[in-house]
Amino acid sequence: MRYVVCIKQVPNTTEIKIDPKTNTLIREGVESILNPFDAYAIEEAVRLKETHGGTITAISMGPAQVEATLREAVSLGVDEIILLSDRKFAGADTWATSYTLAAAIRKLGEYTLILTGQQAIDGDTAQVGPGIAAHLDIPQTCFVRKIENITSCKATVQRLMEDGYDRVEMKLPALISVVKEINVPRLPSLRGKKNAKSVELTIWNADDLALEESMIGLNGSPTQVLNIFSPKH
Ligand code: FAD
Numbered sequence: 599m600r601y602v603v604c605i606k607q608v609p610n611t612t613e614i615k616i617d618p619k620t621n622t623l624i625r626e627g628v629e630s631i632l633n634p635f636d637a638y639a640i641e642e643a644v645r646l647k648e649t650h651g652g653t654i655t656a657i658s659m660g661p662a663q664v665e666a667t668l669r670e671a672v673s674l675g676v677d678e679i680i681l682l683s684d685r686k687f688a689g690a691d692t693w694a695t696s697y698t699l700a701a702a703i704r705k706l707g708e709y710t711l712i713l714t715g716q717q718a719i720d721g722d723t724a725q726v727g728p729g730i731a732a733h734l735d736i737p738q739t740c741f742v743r744k745i746e747n748i749t750s751c752k753a754t755v756q757r758l759m760e761d762g763y764d765r766v767e768m769k770l771p772a773l774i775s776v777v778k779e780i781n782v783p784r785l786p787s788l789r790g791k792k793n794a795k796s797v798e799l800t801i802w803n804a805d806d807l808a809l810e811e812s813m814i815g816l817n818g819s820p821t822q823v824l825n826i827f828s829p830k831h
Pocket residue numbers: 604605606607621622623633635636639657658659660688689690691692693695696699713714715716717718719720721722723724725726727821822823
């Protein structure tokens with residue numbers, strides 16, 4: 599079994615500041631952290647590995663500083679880390695982000711389950727997980743609060759709903775996005791911290807993924823942010 603966890607580095611604040619000229623996030627001067635929802639995705643993958651065996655690969659798209667967040671994932675139990683980094687990836691909307699992540703997962707070869715957080719605390723769209731599944735043409739279930747059962751070809755999961763939950767049976771490989779009700783993430787272990795320092799970081803750029811420039815970054819983003827504002831109360 600191979601579990602792939604997509605993780606995002608986000609600013610450590612919910613007070614997101616936007617550059618009024620470019621309509622992009624201002625990241626300067628703000629500490630970066632692992633997207634809190636992604637800690638639950640990592641923990642769930644670690645629990646699956648502990649129960650069923652296998653390996654966990656964490657992938658993140660972002661600038662070089664994301665290496666620290668990927669190494670933190672190793673301290674929590676991830677085995678292998680891949681950074682997708684290229685200036686050509688900059689300015690990606692959720693379509694181009696999920697397209698790029700899907701291309702990297704395809705390059706990995708066989709996998710059993712892809713796990714994402716329910717949403718990122720900065721972009722907040724919750725679109726990247728479903729986007730990856732759509733690009734890979736695999737089944738997906740969002741807002742998963744429990745994995746009831748998993749084999750190498752099938753999983754039964756509970757999808758959190760406002761008035762209870764749905765039980766969904768999925769063929770594998772598939773993608774799930776997880777909610778915080780799914781588990782309680784553990785703290786890094788001493789062994790994990792040691793591994794985090796020594797594990798090899800794989801870096802892939804657009805050429806490594808054989809991606810055309812028209813499909814990635816700003817060029818590959820069909821949406822444009824025209825204006826961002828706080829609603830008046
Ligand atoms: P969500 O969909 O909320 O994240 C869900 C989950 O997907 C996460 O928990 C994580 O598991 C996974 N995930 C998300 N992002 C990544 C990642 N990078 N690597 C690995 N896993 C990930 N940003 C810019 O910097 N410049 C822009 O010009 C720009 N334009 C945008 C235009 C539009 C219309 C929109 C909607 C967004 C734009 N963004 C831009 C933000 C950018 O699209 C998002 O940062 C990115 O696509 C992820 O979306 P999200 O933060 O909403 O993640």
